[in-house]
Amino acid sequence: MKKLLAVLLAVLICALPMAAMAEDVTLTMGSWRTDDAEQVGALLAKYEELTGVKIVFEPTTSTQYNATLRLQLDNGTGPDLFYSRSYSTGAELCEAGFNVVCNDIPGVKENFTESALSAFTDSEGHVFAVPFAAVSHFVYYNKAIFEEQGIEVPTTFEEFLDVCQKLKDAGITPLSNGIAANWDILECVLLGMVPNYITAEERPAYETGEKKMNDETWVKIYEDFAKLVPYLPEGFASIDNDNANVMFGLGQSAMLIDGSWSYGTLAGDDYDIDIGFFSIPAPEGAAAGFSLHPDFGIAGNAASEHPEEVKAFLEWLASPEGAKIAAEVIPAGFLPMINADVAPEGGIVAEMNAVGEGKNADMRFIWAAMMDLYTPMVEQLNAICRGEATPQEAADAIAALWK
């Protein structure tokens, strides 16, 4: 017994010095991009090479990130630098005083457009993060299947539906999207469609309540959304975003509507399919829109013990030199937001930007002012998919929540 206790005690004592002493300045960076550890690691290594400041990347699973970050900041254990969501989700933290205010950081005002900054500015005019990457939403397609079936990339929503029908008739699952994850069906599919119907200039009228959320346009959006439902896979109710990616990657479906950030894994070594992508097409006669959403910026923690180093890093990111290095290493599918030509030539970023050329770009519709509608919209979309609500009913339910 004595021996046992002695051993236990020894183990405890050995474990104690684990709270290691750090001599050099080491910053931590919080993120929800668990997938990108390698690429961001390369960026940070480069920065260390240049300045000698070490930054450790500490990602949290995406769905837990907002909550954990809030918890950490609340309790004074937040990372020195952290990925910041755009608009209210990110602004909320700044309004609570957690962020380094970036208005005076050299380069921020000069190197970003007004609209890029507006996504990262809170209600008091504080820029709460250095804008970093925008994302888009695409229809990915399996080139081999399209070729086999003699299908061309559709240019209108009606053609898109025809393509789906043709695939379905051929016994191929047209789309592998599902509703189990409770986010992608809204963020990628529905909100990816919206710019085809409502332009950035028309959006504020809905935000102020001047236009109703169940007007003709919105009912039409839900109706068109509902037309996609028959082309979702069997058992879509239990298919989450990961499953949808796997299905598409294994060639079990011909198309997948997902974010630009998935390009890296879909085109990478994980799967051996040849993929292409196009923007969700607009209905016949309507001006094509393009979903281009400011996704994240990098913020500094106001309570950091190394405020100088934090600011220096943000300044570097806001400079064309830093942004260029970042653009080289950040994963495919994240579009740099800096107002300078930093994207590597001929790369995927250029290809994605080309898809959006000449189209009316806008961000995710509800992000700027209507975030309260997020959960209700997900609920309504689920109901439409399950056949429990008509497009009109869904629109009415949402309109009732927005006055």
Next chain:
Amino acid sequence: MEKQRHPAFQGGRSIKPGGVYWLRYIIPALLVYGVFMAYPMIDSVRLSLYEGTTGVRQFVGFANYVRLFTDEVVSKRFWNAFGNNWIFFAYHMILQNALGILFAAILTNRTMKGRGFYQTLIFIPCTIAVLVTGYLFKLMMNPVWAGTTLKNAGLGFLVRPWLGDRGTALSCVSLVSVWQWVGIPTMMFVAAFQGIPDELIEAADIEGSNAWQTFWRIRVPMIMPVVGMVAIMTFVNNFNAFDVVFSMETLDGAPDYATDLIGTLFYRYGIAGQHPVGIPEPGVGAAISTTIFAMLLCGVLPTLRATQGKE
């Protein structure tokens, strides 16, 4: 039990060591238990009367409770999770504990070979983390994964969106939990059956009662106290359930809150905040936990007092 003790131990050493002496042994445990369990639990009640997250808390009286029980959305979610918890409980109480008694009855059959082997196997799932079983079953119940293989094997009826269908999701989650934990009541009932004096069963044998009759007339009534204890444990653990939904579904208790339990509801409101904005309301969280606390206390204290009183 007291009868066995030597008189010297009833009083003290040679001189009676009273409470002051014995407290020295108890205080370390009491301190840790008091500071890190009892006090935080009781103080949560106070917390439910406050509002705010960062540093500044504001006394708001019963506003959190008013919100919990009258706000259209919050109260709907609360009662939904509460109801789900009862269904979750019913699965465990009925299925898990019945299986436990069945297995224990078989495993205490002394003439049967291989009992130790079965007993070992039954308990293995209990040693695996809920999170791990949850992720595992999520993969297995997924139509994408084994769907083609199952269909080719003529088992196509198994390929269904089990976890995505409101009608089956909660049942599936509950059954996975039953699968995992059935070893615990089995062990407790095995112990209880073994505790039945042999004479009783032999007497029944001599009177010519068959095994079935002996089981119902003697063995089951004799283990009723343990059944009661297992019932309490099952009931309490219900309100602890979180990991299984977290890993198999989402924190929202997808699909459409069909698998939302008090555990996930509490996490969403009190700790994490609603996705995607994520501002927690510790006050509402504390109100949820206080409500459950009160409910458990009302159920548990009388039961405990009753069983303790017998001693």
Next chain:
Amino acid sequence: MDNQRFSKRQLHLNQRHIGYHAIMIVWSFIAMAPVWILIINTLKTKKEIYTNPFGVPQTWTLDNYRSIIKGSDFLNYFKNSFVVVVGSLAMILALGSLAAYALAHWRTRTSKGIHFFFIVGMMLPIKIATIRLLQLMKGLNLLNTIWSLFPVYIAMGLPTAVFILTQFIRTLPGELYEASFVDGADRFMIYWRIVLPLIRPALATVAIYNLVPIWNDLWFPLIFITEESQKTVLLAVTRLQGQYTTDWPKLLTILTLSALPVIALYLAMSKQFIAGLTAGAVKG
């Protein structure tokens, strides 16, 4: 007594055993099939897992294990979990047995009240107090370190420890320590030299009873710890789950790696465990 009963009841029950075995075999299959699926699929390549989800791999590979162990800090997560489990268990046993020793011998209204106070904790989930505990840990400056987990786990384990150990100590016959008592050994020596060795089976029961929930706890690490270097195995599993969501063999490998130590420990000790559990836990 076992043999006596054996001969008497054999006649009655022999013919039933086939049915019993059938039931147990069916359940054993249900219990083990998922574990089989878990482990066998970690030995397959990414493609094979879809074409052959249930069978033995056509090409065996350990690559999944290699890349997980190399690519992540798994050994560090293990060390954290190990330190937390061993440390908490040691404290639960030490504090619990001391308190139980006193509560078994000191029988007054007060002591009964204290005993009752402990036992109530067995019946209430500590999760209720999470928000308050979070603030407490913040105040103690323990957040984001594995040390924040110790007090919680110890407090959580004490009620069962006190309950089981008190019952057990009460059943020890007084004569056993009478001799040394008369010899003038003080009560602490009696606890240390006589009581502790005697209650070893009960200590083992308490240890295992707490080992599983502590090793497998996700809730408190999820809330208290975000720093990579301080994560426990299960917490790391949730993160790696995010990283490898679409790579199922790797994901299953992570799950297997986190589950195997406890399963192995259990299999190695299952005899003592079952004996301890069925002897000490509920009899009192």
